[in-house]
Amino acid sequence: MKVVSAIKRVPEDIKARLKNNFEQVEFFFCHGMKEAKALIAEADVLITYGEDVTPEMIGEAVNLKWIMVLSAGMDQMPFEEIEKRNIVVTNVRGIHxxxxxxxxxxxxxxxxxxxxxxxxxxxxxxxxxxxxxxxxxxxxxxxxxxxxxxxxxxxxxxxxxxxxxxxxxxxxxxxxxxxxxxxxxxxxxxxxxxxxxxxxxxxxxxxxxxxxxxxxxxxxxxxxxxxxxxxxxxxxxxxxxxxxxxxxxxxxxxxxxxxxxxxxxxxxxxxxxxTPHFSGKSPQYIPRGFDLFEQNLQSFLNRDGEMKNLIDPKRRY
Amino acid sequence: MKVVSAIKRVPEDIKARLKNNFEQVEFFFCHGMKEAKALIAEADVLITYGEDVTPEMIGEAVNLKWIMVLSAGMDQMPFEEIEKRNIVVTNVRGIHxxxxxxxxxxxxxxxxxxxxxxxxxxxxxxxxxxxxxxxxxxxxxxxxxxxxxxxxxxxxxxxxxxxxxxxxxxxxxxxxxxxxxxxxxxxxxxxxxxxxxxxxxxxxxxxxxxxxxxxxxxxxxxxxxxxxxxxxxxxxxxxxxxxxxxxxxxxxxxxxxxxxxxxxxxxxxxxxxxTPHFSGKSPQYIPRGFDLFEQNLQSFLNRDGEMKNLIDPKRRY
CATH class of the missing domain: 3.40.50.720 (NAD(P)-binding Rossmann-like Domain)
Structure with missing residues (x-):
């Protein structure tokens, strides 16, 4: 199983922890979506801020089953294509x-x-x-x-x-x-x-x-x-x-x-x-987002139906 | 019984409340110690910030039984004279x-x-x-x-x-x-x-x-x-x-x-x-001080031994 992350500057200790805790998973930590795009055709799971996911990418991502959005706003997600493909979407509502x-x-x-x-x-x-x-x-x-x-x-x-x-x-x-x-x-x-x-x-x-x-x-x-x-x-x-x-x-x-x-x-x-729209800023943002991702990845692998912050593609929240 | 207050700018509603709640007590609200001094010989109770009470004043205040200090610091109080006369001292420790x-x-x-x-x-x-x-x-x-x-x-x-x-x-x-x-x-x-x-x-x-x-x-x-x-x-x-x-x-x-x-x-x-030593400043300072005074005045009149923040003149706190 392949997880492709488009999140820049993921701390090394988080990468190491994920690789260590999920030996059956291959992780690709990319520096932004440009880099991630090249791997999208093989991705089972995509981690993204959700602002740069296009309908075309969903088309290319033939294996994609789950998108983890490291944001609470979902305005720019191509939900029509996502719904057709039954791709699961979760976000990080609550980490702000x-x-x-x-x-x-x-x-x-x-x-x-x-x-x-x-x-x-x-x-x-x-x-x-x-x-x-x-x-x-x-x-x-x-x-x-x-x-x-x-x-x-x-x-x-x-x-x-x-x-x-x-x-x-x-x-x-x-x-x-x-x-x-x-x-x-x-x-x-x-x-x-x-x-x-x-x-x-x-x-x-x-x-x-x-x-x-x-x-x-x-x-x-x-x-x-x-x-x-x-x-x-x-x-x-x-x-x-x-x-x-x-x-x-x-x-x-x-x-x-x-x-x-x-x-x-x-x-x-x-x-x-x-103030410059920074009430949500935090040095803990990425660590908290990946904590939530890790819990969800466990549930995703176990198919235990316990994934958190599941998004209904119809209601878009 | 006479209460002399040397506290400046006591809000009118506090004065009215005290007069109303203690009809047996005569209150003299003075604008500072200079004014209060003139009444000190008759005072049973003195309310002060505690920085301007002199040994001479204690001598003059022949009826004085209780000093309410509207401060937590007691460095400048003439405790020797106070102890000799068995005058009760209370302060407002805690209202800061x-x-x-x-x-x-x-x-x-x-x-x-x-x-x-x-x-x-x-x-x-x-x-x-x-x-x-x-x-x-x-x-x-x-x-x-x-x-x-x-x-x-x-x-x-x-x-x-x-x-x-x-x-x-x-x-x-x-x-x-x-x-x-x-x-x-x-x-x-x-x-x-x-x-x-x-x-x-x-x-x-x-x-x-x-x-x-x-x-x-x-x-x-x-x-x-x-x-x-x-x-x-x-x-x-x-x-x-x-x-x-x-x-x-x-x-x-x-x-x-x-x-x-x-x-x-x-x-x-x-x-x-x-910052200019203002961590203790509050618009609620005088109201809170007089709330405590009012509770203590009730105990003082009842002689119920329940007065709060009693100061030991030997230990000075």
Whole structure:
């Protein structure tokens, strides 16, 4: 059996561990898809980030039975061809949760503690004790989304003694949320929010879900943080909310257009913090992805039906 | 019975609540000790930050039975006179724990996530995804001190799945510490530390406890954070540790000399972050102090022997 990986820079210890643990498997660790393509005709299993798999490649890959996508987004996968061939697809949904929870807590503390002002004072050698610091304990956090990432963020928020309210499609109760509401009752949650953390995937239903009226409902000191998808809310709506003091601050990691153009208004806006879509970045990303791959490879070989994060090609998630 | 408070800017709702809850007590809320002094001869109870109580005042305060110190440091209290007169002293030990835990976690995240570089890139309108971010989950934190503040920091660290090792005088086990060691075995803890959080009070035993040899024991990527007392370690030892890459970064909120002079080397040092002794600052400081005062006032009036944070004038803590 042949596993072809298109993932660049897989650490040597991971390669060695896989080869050691699966002696019956031949592994080909390629430096990107260009290299991997040459081997695709022989591959039983393909490991990829999922952005560069073409319908033609699926045609060529006559032995292919399983694609492991080392990403959570599946927008660019040729699911029609995959479905016809009954190729199994799995992804790494869930491995972003630790770093994204740390991103959220870190950025909220940065805003609440006026870190930018503090760093500027430090830069000026200024012993500035006039900076007014707020505490995050005792605050209320409304999370838009109650999936793995939202739940991990809520779990840590609870340790800070933050009240957590989750808003999801179903409104189903979940661990680490003091309350959960269905999205059609979002208006009840927003007025209570000191902190709003959006971590919704991009679907037809979430696209431009947040409108001006939603920002009007938030308290004027609220901090809005978006680390989900850039099309949750139009840029001009965020800008208006901040400039009209409907909210206190916006922390944005995702945008309608990425990279955010150099001349975009957001960059210079006092009460907007821009980060370059890196909430999901982690030095542990590849190790965690391959940990999940290894578990799935065991199940794949055993045919035990226990593979994790199986994707339904019809629903595409 | 007369309560004289020397605390400036006590919020009106707190004054009203106390007057309402204790009709048998006369409250005098003064704007600082200068004003309070004029009433000291009649005071049964004095509320003070404890820095401006003189032996002469104790002499004048012929009715004084209880001093509530709205601080944790008691260095400047005239304990000899207080002991002679059998005046009860209580302080607010423990009310710093929430803000100081938030300070510690926030600053560690700031260093691990390269917030200064990120903010600089943002300032330059630069979509910079090359910043290498580390996660704090999975790290090991050595806390010097296992009191209320260290324990609260350890509690939140545990939520981040950080391993916590506490070092204290006794080494007695405490909640939220995976391990605890007595200070004479500190050498066993330091080599394991990704994060070192010092929150020791200033006593004869902790004064200049940390020496060059201790920094040599830490891993070269370790982040050292001191929010306890400035005389835990000499400035030149920290500077050497950072410059010689014995540690990766130092976050300092307390110093041998405060305010830190404008021309001090620390300010400009790449791998040192200076904050102006504000880890204990909080908008909740006075409310929390008066909450504790109110509980103690109830016990004081009931003579139920339940007063919290009683200070032994001999041991001075």
């Amino acid at each position: 949760r630790k770093q994204m929870a740390e991103y959220a807590i870190s950025m909220l503390l940065q805003v609440y503690r006026q870190a930018k002002t503090m760093i500027e004072s430090e830069h000026n050698h200024e012993w500035n004790r006039r900076i007014s610091i707020r505490e995050i304990n005792g605050q209320t956090m409304v999370l838009l989304g109650t999936g793995a990432i939202a739940q991990e963020t809520a779990r840590i928020a609870k340790a800070f003694r933050i009240k957590t309210i989750g808003v999801s499609k179903s409104g189903k109760a979940k661990d680490y949320f003091d309350e959960t509401l269905p999205v059609d009752r979002i208006e009840e949650a927003l007025p209570k929010a000191d902190l709003v953390v959006a971590v919704l995937p991009s679907t037809r239903e979430t696209s431009y879900l947040l409108k001006e009226e939603h920002f009007q409902l938030m308290p004027d000191h609220a901090v809005f943080l978006n680390m989900g998808r850039g099309d949750l809310v139009a840029s001009h709506v965020i800008l208006k909310a901040v400039r009209n003091h409907q909210i206190g601050h916006a922390v944005l990691d995702v945008f309608e257009e990425e990279p955010l153009p150099e001349d975009h208004t957001f960059w210079g806006e006092k009460n907007i913090t821009v | 724990r929430k803000q100081m835990a938030e300070y510690a976690i926030s600053m560690l995240l700031q260093v691990y996530r390269q917030a200064k570089t990120m903010i600089e890139s943002e300032h330059n309108h630069e979509w910079n995804r090359r910043i290498s971010i580390r996660e704090i989950n999975g790290q090991t934190m050595v806390l010097l001190g296992t009191g209320a503040i260290a324990q609260e920091t350890a509690r939140i660290a545990k939520a981040f799945r950080i391993k916590t090792i506490g070092v204290s005088k006794s080494g007695k086990a405490k909640d939220y510490f995976d391990e605890t060691l007595p200070v004479d075995r500190i050498e066993e803890a330091l080599p394991k530390a990704d994060l070192v959080v010092a929150v020791l009070p200033s006593t004869r035993e902790t004064s200049y406890l940390l020496k060059e040899e201790h920094f040599q024991l830490m891993p070269d990527h370790a982040v050292f954070l001191n929010m306890g007392r400035g005389d835990l370690v000499a400035s030149h030892v920290i500077l050497k540790a950072v410059r010689n890459h014995q540690i990766g970064h130092a976050v300092l909120d307390v110093f041998e000399e405060e305010p830190l002079p404008e021309d001090h080397t620390f300010w400009g040092e790449k791998n040192i972050t200076v």
